[in-house]
Amino acid sequence: xVKQVELDWSQGKxxxxxxxxxxxxxxxxxxTFLTKLLASQGFDEVRDTDDQKRNYVLNLNAEWGAGKxxxxxxxxxxxxxxxxxxxxxxxxxxxxxxxxxxxxxxxxDQLRKQAGKDKDSPEFKVPRKLIGLLKAAxxxxxxxxxxxxxxxxxxxxxNADSDNINIGNIVDENGNEVEDKDGNPIDMSFAASEAVxxxxxxxxxxxxxxxxxxxxxxxxxSAVVGIRRKELPAFIFIDELDRCRPSYAVEMLETIKHIFDxxxxxxxxxxxxxxxxxxxxxxxxxxxxxxxxxxxxx
Numbered sequence: 001x002v003k004q005v006e007l008d009w010s011q012g013k014x015x016x017x018x019x020x021x022x023x024x025x026x027x028x029x030x031x032t033f034l035t036k037l038l039a040s041q042g043f044d045e046v047r048d049t050d051d052q053k054r055n056y057v058l059n060l061n062a063e064w065g066a067g068k069x070x071x072x073x074x075x076x077x078x079x080x081x082x083x084x085x086x087x088x089x090x091x092x093x094x095x096x097x098x099x100x101x102x103x104x105x106x107x108x109d110q111l112r113k114q115a116g117k118d119k120d121s122p123e124f125k126v127p128r129k130l131i132g133l134l135k136a137a138x139x140x141x142x143x144x145x146x147x148x149x150x151x152x153x154x155x156x157x158x159n160a161d162s163d164n165i166n167i168g169n170i171v172d173e174n175g176n177e178v179e180d181k182d183g184n185p186i187d188m189s190f191a192a193s194e195a196v197x198x199x200x201x202x203x204x205x206x207x208x209x210x211x212x213x214x215x216x217x218x219x220x221x222s223a224v225v226g227i228r229r230k231e232l233p234a235f236i237f238i239d240e241l242d243r244c245r246p247s248y249a250v251e252m253l254e255t256i257k258h259i260f261d262x263x264x265x266x267x268x269x270x271x272x273x274x275x276x277x278x279x280x281x282x283x284x285x286x287x288x289x290x291x292x293x294x295x296x297x298x
Contacts, residue, residue: 002040003231007032007078015077020070027067031075034058034268039083042233042266053232053263057256059298060270068270069239076237084224084234086110090252091240099252100259104213107236111220115227123223127212214262221264234265242271246279257297269298
């Protein structure tokens with residue numbers, strides 16, 4: 001049986017030093033309805049044991065100035081009394097090159113505070129495998145480690161003149177043999193074999209890191225549920241996404257879809273869908289079907 005949460009916005013409220021006046025447009029009834037809908041989607045003990053927890057992503061679509069932030073701020077603040085809640089202002093965070101880190105840092109910080117724990121609390125430790133998902137640093141690190149341990153610079157291999165292979169060895173654009181760290185000519189078959197092996201290992205490591213991350217997020221949610229006697233699901237609100245840089249907005253969406261499909265967690269993403277379609281086209285091209293693309297997420 002899903003808990004019935006009644007919300008009251010008849011009085012103004014100050015949230016994080018910002019004042020939100022009373023709800024004169026009757027919007028609270030929509031927040032009450034959506035709370036029940038999303039709560040039942042994210043967790044329902046009436047369902048079979050293996051199906052009690054689910055993941056859900058909702059698009060709250062409205063044009064600029066329609067009051068999305070007011071709605072999300074008041075809604076998310078009231079829900080903290082009943083559920084684990086995270087609110088992310090994507091626009092304030094789009095200086096970051098990695099939306100994954102934006103969401104993760106917000107989840108840890110806000111859930112830890114809701115549980116009443118300090119920064120050194122073992123319940124909110126960050127998995128060591130998370131370093132494998134650091135997008136901004138990954139390309140340089142990957143190239144450096146590959147060169148260090150294999151003795152081959154993968155960029156040199158890719159840039160080598162494929163028409164100038166001397167008995168299986170690789171030469172550069174000047175006709176000079178590309179050498180490994182020991183000064184020996186690089187055999188093309190060996191280089192290709194090692195490169196493929198490295199990429200496979202890196203892929204496996206990232207998959208393991210994603211699994212570890214999902215487990216950690218649910219452990220953080222469970223800590224709040226257990227310590228503060230709250231209920232599942234956790235609500236994660238993403239606001240102002242349509243105001244972000246196009247590349248950042250698209251990556252944030254793909255982070256939610258491919259990284260955070262965690263059972264027992266529901267997402268509410270407030271956007272102007274038409275504006276976000278322009279952001280998608282800016283990334284993938286004007287001829288790209290942005291409407292169809294967004295339908296995969298919501």
